[in-house]
Amino acid sequence: MxxxxxxxxxxxxxxxxxxxxxxxxxxxxxxxxxxxxxxxxxxxxxxxxxxxxxxxxxxxxxxxxxxxxxxxxxxxxxxxxxxxxxxxxxxxxxxxxxxxxxxxxxxxxxxxxxxxxxxxxxxxxxxxxxxxxxxxxxxxxxxxxxxxDTQRGQLLADYLMLLKRSLPHLSSEDAARLPAAIQAMLGVCLAPTPDAMAAASRQIQLTFMERVRQVVRRNLRSPSLGPDRLCREAGMSRSQLYRVLEQAGGVANYIKRCRLAESFVLLSDVSNSQAIQEIAEILCFSDASTFSRVFRREFGVSPGDVRSAAHFGIAVAPAPASKLLPKGLSFSNFLGG
The missing domain is CATH 2.60.120.10 (Jelly Rolls)
Structure with missing residues (x-):
């Protein structure tokens, strides 16, 4: 749009x-x-x-x-x-x-x-x-x-920022559902009854997921990134965090896959001269061997294959399994129905 x-x-x-x-x-x-x-x-x-x-x-x-x-x-x-x-x-x-x-x-x-x-x-x-x-x-x-100026108001603000980023990709079908989605979030913010919370549950989950994504993105290179830090920086309880990431295979699995996605970007950058072992280290993998094994399992190719292809100008597409969001978790699905 x-x-x-x-x-x-x-x-x-x-x-x-x-x-x-x-x-x-x-x-x-x-x-x-x-x-x-x-x-x-x-x-x-x-x-x-x-x-x-x-x-x-x-x-x-x-x-x-x-x-x-x-x-x-x-x-x-x-x-x-x-x-x-x-x-x-x-x-x-x-x-x-x-x-x-x-x-x-x-x-x-x-x-x-x-x-x-x-x-x-x-x-x-x-x-x-x-x-x-x-x-x-x-x-x-x-x-x-x-x-x-409340926690629910901040949740609404985060949802608005997510809407702004998503507008260029919004289909006409999604646009028709947006007023109802915003109305549901306003209901939670201004009159948080159990019915209002239930009506906005999908929008709330999407907003929490976006918070988690941003915190993980900021802290990909931090060894201390884990449930405690995610809960603290995303303003969520542990039960909310586990519920949001349940379909992504859990907290540790989601963080690992985000780090793998970042490593793929680094290896595809011909201007990046870091050794594979160094990339593994800065992204908090225990050693290069473990990194290579989980990288191949995720993308279907080795880190060395990706780096070599990049130097020869060959684009290597990640395997379809590399999607980071849980199944069914998308902006379209959470607009309101």
Whole structure:
């Protein structure tokens, strides 16, 4: 799925801030907080996913104002879920002043006047029309102008980042299921009843799996990588960790296969001059012999075969068994049904 993107970069520097402001009329008055002569290089990408819109804004610091007159002229009342991983954001709306720290999502509504500020960092937002979220109308209205600074809010933030990375690969069939998936995650975040947890169980498992993947990826070369470290860094209990990786053959097997996948990349890189024994050592295999044996079992070829083929410009495809995710665990399967 491709995004529709608006950019100020093709315009003359002196006109960029004004063009950015015009783009948001009549929904907002935008006031770039830079001098005109400095320019305002910014982009706004929009993914139309089912009945919702996901947007990514990148650009300099900006102040956004939506007055009662804007609300009358542009009478849309979508809820908006905002998230900035790197920087804080502030907003005044519905009689409240809200300050969200970096990495904390917050909820607001276009049905109210607002005055908000964001600084220079990518900002992800999900625009949710009321007609598509009827089952959670009450809890969303109660949560307007609030930050989601809880463990469940962080789970929602991680899910949003996973959505952002997955959007380019999203099929039309998956897109149609996305509103229900987001609604399920919002239910868990805002009203975590047993029914809500059950409805979002697949999305939660996928998000936990993504957390595990990232922790493992960061620590592939660390001998201390194991269940304790994974639980600590991924914010999971041991039972959750074992449940997530059960179909992957368990924690140790998943870590081993990720290390093997990394070794395949290193051996296929002709610019990498490390010896096979050294690659085995930095990826925490006990010795080169053990590494070679499990490598051949995983990929159907030896480490030396992969390195030789790379030097001759021959691409060696890993065997089909080298998939790292448990069977049935994919973004498509966890969108909501």
């Amino acid at each position: 491709e995004a529709s993107t608006f950019s100020t970069r093709p315009f003359p520097v002196r006109d960029q801030a004004r063009v950015w402001a015009e783009w948001f009329q009549p929904t907002f008055d935008m006031h770039p907080e830079t001098e005109e002569q400095e320019g305002f290089a910014a982009e706004y990408s929009v993914w139309n996913v089912g009945d919702i819109f996901m947007t990514l804004a990148t650009g300099p610091a900006t102040r956004a104002i939506r007055t009662p007159a804007h609300v009358r002229r542009s009478p849309i009342d979508h809820w908006v879920l905002s998230y900035c991983r790197q920087c804080p954001m502030t907003i005044s709306t519905n009689g409240k002043d809200v300050s969200a720290d970096a990495g904390v999502p917050f909820l607001w509504s276009l049905g109210y006047a607002l005055d908000g500020r964001s600084i220079s960092a990518p900002r992800l937002q999900v625009y949710m029309p009321r007609d598509s979220f009827k089952d959670v109308t009450t809890i969303l209205d109660m949560a307007v102008a609030s930050t989601l």
